[in-house]
Ligand SMILES: Nc1ncnc2c1ncn2[C@@H]1O[C@H](COP(=O)(O)OP(=O)(O)OP(=O)(O)O)[C@@H](O)[C@H]1O
């Protein structure tokens with residue numbers, strides 16, 4: 086099973102939209118896909134599930150917050166729940182606004198783990214252990230995790246649980262600046278995790294948890310063209326666009342290689358996503374991928390445009406799957 090996170094410290098760059106459309110394209114190819122909403126904003130859950138379904142997940146305590154709550158309350162370990170089936174081969178573990186409470190215990194857990202204290206591993210591996218357990222229960226081939234736009238301790242746990250991560254970005258100043266923060270954070274977390282495991286081994290404690298490898302690979306970036314400022318001259322946009330490969334190399338590839346992360350072969354860019362304008366909100370309201378919209382939901386030329394996006398999202402899905410399989414075999 087491969088766990089892929091969509092991660093960028095910069096907000097609003099299309100992470101959630103990409104996770105959902107790429108994941109449903111993977112599912113349409115017959116792969117078994119589990120979506121995990123790790124962003125307390127819960128946008129992925131709202132996009133994937135009807136209001137009623139999400140409300141009943143909250144009232145029946147089957148969101149990711151409820152799975153992690155025993156750790157937050159220090160009353161026990163993670164609880165695996167049944168994810169919600171949304172397609173023949175796609176499921177969702179819904180998010181919750183109070184997932185943010187996990188941030189209150191994660192930093193202490195991390196400090197304890199780095200010191201080799203087994204209690205700290207319970208928290209620091211919580212996302213990995215929960216997600217692998219739920220994914221196994223549905224025999225998932227791929228887990229796609231949507232992360233919130235920050236380099237906080239919940240995301241650290243999620244990124245170290247991942248086999249690889251995809252960076253959605255936009256051609257603008259802060260999106261490119263964010264690459265440095267993402268690269269420096271992840272390249273700090275990897276050796277800290279190694280140190281934690283060494284400390285644990287030195288103490289020769291018999292440990293029953295599965296530990297993630299903790300060496301997520303940067304699988305590439307996806308550049309969003311939709312945030313191109315309509316009023317700005319095309320030249321400004323081209324200027325930022327041309328800087329992306331270099332910034333990605335310096336900000337992500339070099340620091341991650343230096344800590345032993347495997348960088349898959351191929352271009353750093355996985356692809357570009359154009360402005361799909363009103364098709365995106367229509368798809369969100371109907372809990373569908375853009376390419377799933379019917380001729381009633383998107384009419385005429387819009388419907389053709391919507392269906393044509395399958396080629397884009399399925400190409401991205403194939404490339405991400407190929408790359409994550411390559412790094413897992415490495
Ligand atoms: N290809 C696209 N064309 C047009 N609009 C888009 C496209 N992709 C995303 N959007 C819109 O841009 C906004 C941000 O997208 P999205 O929520 O996917 O970004 P995000 O990176 O997940 O944001 P956050 O950091 O807040 O989680 C949303 O309003 C979404 O509807």
Ligand SMILES: [Mg+2]
Pocket residue numbers: 100101102124128129231232
């Ligand atoms: Mg989002």
